[in-house]
Amino acid sequence: MKRYIVKRVGFAAISLVLLSVTIFLLVRLTGDPTVLLVEPGASQADMEAIRKQFGLDRPLWVQYGHFVSSLVRGDLGHSFYYRTPVLELYLSRLPSSLLLASAAMAFSLVIGIPTGIIAAVRVNQWWDSAGKVFALLGLSLPSFWVGLLLILFFSVYLGWLPSSGSGTAAHLLMPAFALGWYFAAAHMRLTRSSMLDVLGSEYVKLARLKGLPEALVIGKHAFKNALIPVLTLAGINLVIMVNVAVVVETVFAWPGIGRLLYEGIAFRDFPVVQATVILNGAMVVVVSLLVDILYAVIDPRIRFAR
Amino acid sequence: MTRSGRRDVLRVCSLLLALVVVAAVASRADAQGGRSEAPAGQMTWAVHFSLAPTFFDPAETPGIITPFLVLYALHDGLVKPMPGKPQAGSLAESWSVSADGLVYEFVLRPGVKFHNGDPVTTEDVKFSFDRYKGAGATIMKARMAAVEVVDQQRIRFRLKQPWADFMTFFGTPATGAAWIVPKKYVEQVGDEGFKKAPVGAGPYRFVAFKPGVELILEAHEDYWRKTPAVKTLVLRHIPDESTRLAALKRGEVDVAYSITGPLAEEVKRSPGLALAPTYFTFTTWLVSTDKWDSKSPWHDRRVRRAANLAIDRAGINNAVYLGLSKLAHSFIPQGMEYFWAPPPYLFDAKAAKRLLVEAGYPNGFDAGDLTGDTIYGVAIGEPVANYLQQVGIRVRLRPMERVAFFKEYGEKKLSGVIFSGSGAPGNAPTRLEQYAVTGGRYTYGAYPDVDGLFTEQVNEMNPRVRQQILHKMQQLIHEKVMFGPVIEPAFLNGVGPRLEVHGLGLVANHAYSAPYEDLRLRKP
Numbered sequence: 001m002k003r004y005i006v007k008r009v010g011f012a013a014i015s016l017v018l019l020s021v022t023i024f025l026l027v028r029l030t031g032d033p034t035v036l037l038v039e040p041g042a043s044q045a046d047m048e049a050i051r052k053q054f055g056l057d058r059p060l061w062v063q064y065g066h067f068v069s070s071l072v073r074g075d076l077g078h079s080f081y082y083r084t085p086v087l088e089l090y091l092s093r094l095p096s097s098l099l100l101a102s103a104a105m106a107f108s109l110v111i112g113i114p115t116g117i118i119a120a121v122r123v124n125q126w127w128d129s130a131g132k133v134f135a136l137l138g139l140s141l142p143s144f145w146v147g148l149l150l151i152l153f154f155s156v157y158l159g160w161l162p163s164s165g166s167g168t169a170a171h172l173l174m175p176a177f178a179l180g181w182y183f184a185a186a187h188m189r190l191t192r193s194s195m196l197d198v199l200g201s202e203y204v205k206l207a208r209l210k211g212l213p214e215a216l217v218i219g220k221h222a223f224k225n226a227l228i229p230v231l232t233l234a235g236i237n238l239v240i241m242v243n244v245a246v247v248v249e250t251v252f253a254w255p256g257i258g259r260l261l262y263e264g265i266a267f268r269d270f271p272v273v274q275a276t277v278i279l280n281g282a283m284v285v286v287v288s289l290l291v292d293i294l295y296a297v298i299d300p301r302i303r304f305a306r
Numbered sequence: 307m308t309r310s311g312r313r314d315v316l317r318v319c320s321l322l323l324a325l326v327v328v329a330a331v332a333s334r335a336d337a338q339g340g341r342s343e344a345p346a347g348q349m350t351w352a353v354h355f356s357l358a359p360t361f362f363d364p365a366e367t368p369g370i371i372t373p374f375l376v377l378y379a380l381h382d383g384l385v386k387p388m389p390g391k392p393q394a395g396s397l398a399e400s401w402s403v404s405a406d407g408l409v410y411e412f413v414l415r416p417g418v419k420f421h422n423g424d425p426v427t428t429e430d431v432k433f434s435f436d437r438y439k440g441a442g443a444t445i446m447k448a449r450m451a452a453v454e455v456v457d458q459q460r461i462r463f464r465l466k467q468p469w470a471d472f473m474t475f476f477g478t479p480a481t482g483a484a485w486i487v488p489k490k491y492v493e494q495v496g497d498e499g500f501k502k503a504p505v506g507a508g509p510y511r512f513v514a515f516k517p518g519v520e521l522i523l524e525a526h527e528d529y530w531r532k533t534p535a536v537k538t539l540v541l542r543h544i545p546d547e548s549t550r551l552a553a554l555k556r557g558e559v560d561v562a563y564s565i566t567g568p569l570a571e572e573v574k575r576s577p578g579l580a581l582a583p584t585y586f587t588f589t590t591w592l593v594s595t596d597k598w599d600s601k602s603p604w605h606d607r608r609v610r611r612a613a614n615l616a617i618d619r620a621g622i623n624n625a626v627y628l629g630l631s632k633l634a635h636s637f638i639p640q641g642m643e644y645f646w647a648p649p650p651y652l653f654d655a656k657a658a659k660r661l662l663v664e665a666g667y668p669n670g671f672d673a674g675d676l677t678g679d680t681i682y683g684v685a686i687g688e689p690v691a692n693y694l695q696q697v698g699i700r701v702r703l704r705p706m707e708r709v710a711f712f713k714e715y716g717e718k719k720l721s722g723v724i725f726s727g728s729g730a731p732g733n734a735p736t737r738l739e740q741y742a743v744t745g746g747r748y749t750y751g752a753y754p755d756v757d758g759l760f761t762e763q764v765n766e767m768n769p770r771v772r773q774q775i776l777h778k779m780q781q782l783i784h785e786k787v788m789f790g791p792v793i794e795p796a797f798l799n800g801v802g803p804r805l806e807v808h809g810l811g812l813v814a815n816h817a818y819s820a821p822y823e824d825l826r827l828r829k830p
Contacts, residue, residue: 032709033709035713036708036709037370043369043747046441048444049443079358082356083359084498084501151548155556156552163549165520165544165558166519
């Protein structure tokens with residue numbers, strides 16, 4: 001087991017190193033950020049001064065060396081645009097992102113799991129078809145479009161909810177719905193297929209033969225086992241939600257990490273993009289590592305597999 | 307005269323005296339724009355870009371206009387653009403230039419205080435200039451021999467050589483060098499601390515800032531010019547244009563910056579809302595890179611003139627900017643100092659075709675790419691390309707991502723026709739230097755006579771003579787048809803019903819609401 005964990009941690013570390021190299025090089029392929037920090041037509045002297053200030057006048061390998069040595073010390077650099085430490089910026093946005101992701105996750109589970117169960121229990125009936133339409137819409141409608149429709153309907157026409165911003169529960173409802181909508185559909189589909197697998201299993205048939213009430217068969221015997229893959233996916237999706245909320249956070253002016261990344265990309269703010277991608281990547285790597293380890297703890301076959 | 311008669315005379319005299327005193331006080335208050343009422347209410351803006359702490363420190367002002375949105379509220383400058391005045395004395399009561407053009411002396415306005423109660427002194431002015439590291443800092447400091455504090459009211463900026471553009475750099479948004487910070491406070495809290503809790507001498511003081519969310523400011527009642535009428539200002543960042551409009555419609559914000567296209571039409575249609583365009587030193591124009599190649603059709607002046615006549619500027623303005631932009635006939639913006647107004651290019655497709663025939667291109671010609679950025683290069687570039695096609699100048703629209711576009715533009719790697727644009731602050735010579743003179747960052751070719759005039763005006767200290775030279779220079783550029791000016795795009799904003807004075811367009815060449823102390827809410 002110890003060897004297995006060390007191996008997985010090693011893989012995780014290699015993934016992060018590769019991620020850091022990739023993102024460092026990729027952001028620099030996008031061009032010179034000084035162009036966006038001054039008006040077109042600004043003097044050459046001003047542009048040179050900015051390049052010097054941000055260390056962009058140094059050779060690439062020197063920049064990378066500085067980046068890595070700072071990273072090891074926990075210093076993610078200073079934002080070109082905000083001119084403040086990136087870690088400070090990231091941490092100030094993280095609570096908002098986690099709050100939004102948690103609310104969106106709660107919404108997606110509350111909607112996705114019951115509809116998935118009903119669709120599986122009433123397979124090939126009206127409820128199942130309705131569930132399929134719901135899943136299709138959830139997976140195909142872009143979140144920015146859903147977001148704008150929500151604003152138009154609930155803010156502009158009905159006047160019930162604030163159009164954007166953060167601070168109260170009312171601010172959270174629409175972005176959480178827009179973000180959770182896609183994931184609700186994904187959870188519904190997985191719950192349905194998982195339930196169908198379980199409902200067709202021998203022990204469920206036995207439970208029915210024993211004359212247990214259908215509600216007990218579904219609720220106690222089938223649902224509990226069908227829930228395992230759904231919750232595994234939900235755990236990973238929670239991390240993904242933090243990372244993919246760029247569009248929703250932009251539409252609703254939600255001050256999360258997604259918007260920070262969006263601004264970083266828009267302004268070619270290399271330190272912000274690098275730090276956000278690395279920290280978000282680290283989040284995914286760590287969660288995947290934990291899932292791997294948990295699986296190995298639960299199922300010994302995994303840890304002994306080559 | 308009887309005793310009662312004397313009393314009556316005394317009463318009348320007293321009354322008259324009282325009236326005179328009241329009138330004098332009222333006229334003085336009026337002259338200063340002073341107001342006696344306490345500030346009240348809140349005004350909220352939906353801002354299209356994220357506010358950064360770097361905007362709170364004038365020392366870090368980059369060469370873009372955005373920080374001035376905050377600077378006009380938090381800070382004050384010795385000299386700054388104000389309504390009706392491109393350079394108005396603000397913290398400086400007056401200033402003068404020595405006969406040799408080497409010394410600029412500023413006299414501080416007495417009794418002005420920072421938000422923390424410290425007086426604004428000449429030491430603060432020197433300190434602010436010395437620590438300035440934003441746009442233009444290299445040029446300004448290289449030309450400066452010394453900054454001398456004469457006494458508590460007077461400070462001198464001594465130049466190494468006469469510099470005609472000193473005040474353009476110092477007293478306009480070209481730099482933030484004239485904006486003053488409190489020396490004692492900055493030394494006490496440090497640069498980072500200052501950005502977290504800035505203290506200035508502006509009409510509004512800092513209350514709270516949530517990065518990426520909002521900036522809250524409160525009226526500085528002792529502001530020297532007048533007590534602001536609105537107590538609280540909230541600058542809220544809403545990146546999405548549709549959401550900004552939704553917030554405006556709901557009354558969550560009073561001003562929504564940057565509303566374009568169909569959404570601007572929606573503002574116009576919505577009862578209670580109004581569209582308020584502003585203008586800054588931004589204009590767009592075409593550049594032919596092949597003009598300098600004797601084998602290219604663009605080498606012929608008639609072809610370049612044909613291209614100018616082929617573009618229906620008013621049509622583009624109506625279609626893209628609801629008719630609110632300014633038509634450009636020069637690549638120098640109309641609001642810039644030393645601008646020369648050329649004869650307008652009137653849309654005449656027939657004349658354009660005739661000129662092409664005369665130049666030997668009766669069937670038109672393939673003009674290659676029309677390269678621009680993905681914002682204006684598409685919004686305005688696309689209709690321009692269509693108009694050129696209609697007379698036979700066949701161009702292919704090639705939008706490039708903004709950074710890549712300006713990189714290739716600056717490195718002279720683009721070919722065909724460039725859809726160019728600039729909003730850099732400054733004056734006509736600073737714009738000419740970058741685009742029309744040999745050695746300019748974006749100059750693809752230049753004429754010796756234009757270059758000669760540019761060199762001539764650099765050290766000319768007489769503004770009238772300098773203006774003549776610069777006008778002659780622009781006239782030559784027009785005669786040679788060096789560029790194809792298109793439009794000076796308006797910056798469109800939505801305004802809500804609660805505002806009596808929104809401040810948009812009060813200060814020339816400033817895109818945002820200002821001066822903040824002049825803003826007023828309607829009385830309920």
